[in-house]
Amino acid sequence: MKQLGVLLILWMNCFAGYGQAERLIRELHDPQTDQVLVIAHRGDWRNAPENSLYAYQRAIDLGVDMIEVDLEKSKDGVLIILHDHTLNRTTTGKGKPGDYTLAELKRLHLRDGLGAPTANTIPTLTEVMQLAKGKVLVNLDHSFPFYREAYEVVTQTSTLTQALFKADEPFEKLQAKYPDLLDKITFMPVVDLDTSAARGMLTTYLKKMKPVGTELVFATDSSSIIRDTHFIQQAGTKVWVNTLWPDISGGHNDDLAVEYHDTKNSWDWVLAHGATMIQTDRPKELLDYLRKKHLHR
Secondary structure, X not given: OHHHHHHHHHHHHHHHHHHHHHHHHHHHOOOOOOOOEEEEOOOOOOOOOOOOHHHHHHHHHHOOOEEEEXXXXXXXXXXXXOOOOOOOOOEOOOOOHHHOOHHHXXXXXXXXXXXXXXXXXXXEHHHHHHHHOOOOEEEEEOOHHHHHHHHHHHHHOOOHHHEEEEEOOOHHHHHHHOOOOOOOOEXXXXXXXXXXXXHHHHHHHHHHOOOOEXXXXXXXXXXXXXXXXXXXXXXXXXXXXXXXXXXXXXXXXXXXXXXXXXXXXXXXHHHHOOEEEEEEOOHHHHHHHHHHOOOOO
């Protein structure tokens, strides 16, 4: 009877997790909800090695809605999670990940924020999707060169609806490269508002694809697009803002809120300008802030 009780608890936890993912998928595709989705950049990397399974598990445990992964590929064609194009900064290895097989990469260790080696190893996309399955959404950053390989992984792990494909390329280039995938994936363009092509690129995406969201990147907050995002919302698309660093959020960043206790000019500001998806390096603090405002469950 005791074993049966343990199995029942495990089954209930698993079922609850899958319900969580289904709710998040609905919210991702619902432009009318007032709930703000929180995306943990590289996991909870301030308390764990960035892009490690441990960092992602910590972020999931905090209650984030989405985790961000950066894709690279091993010599033998396996998608791995690594932000840099070299192993030098975040691992005990040197050189390009594409020069190593997965088995060789797995013998390396991830470094912590101070550069010290840890017991954590480089995860594969398959491992991350298995970890996230039924629990959170996954932001596939740096994925444009690897859409086909990533699509294969998320279909094999039955996590396709939890995966968000991204690109900072114009619609025409996306369509030319992946014409057979566009109606199969959940997609979001990344638009640099400091470029002259920003409005045209954004308008084309809203017209041609009606993406679930648009990621807006801006060094200054003077762009007419970020000053008035209503046309994006009216198209049925969410607004995504990164509050990681000042130079991609017009100075309205996480540290302003956390270190200087100035939410007025950081998180308050991005919410007032239409953001309903926020990618952050401070997931715990942002979640606490949003829950106090009843903007996160």
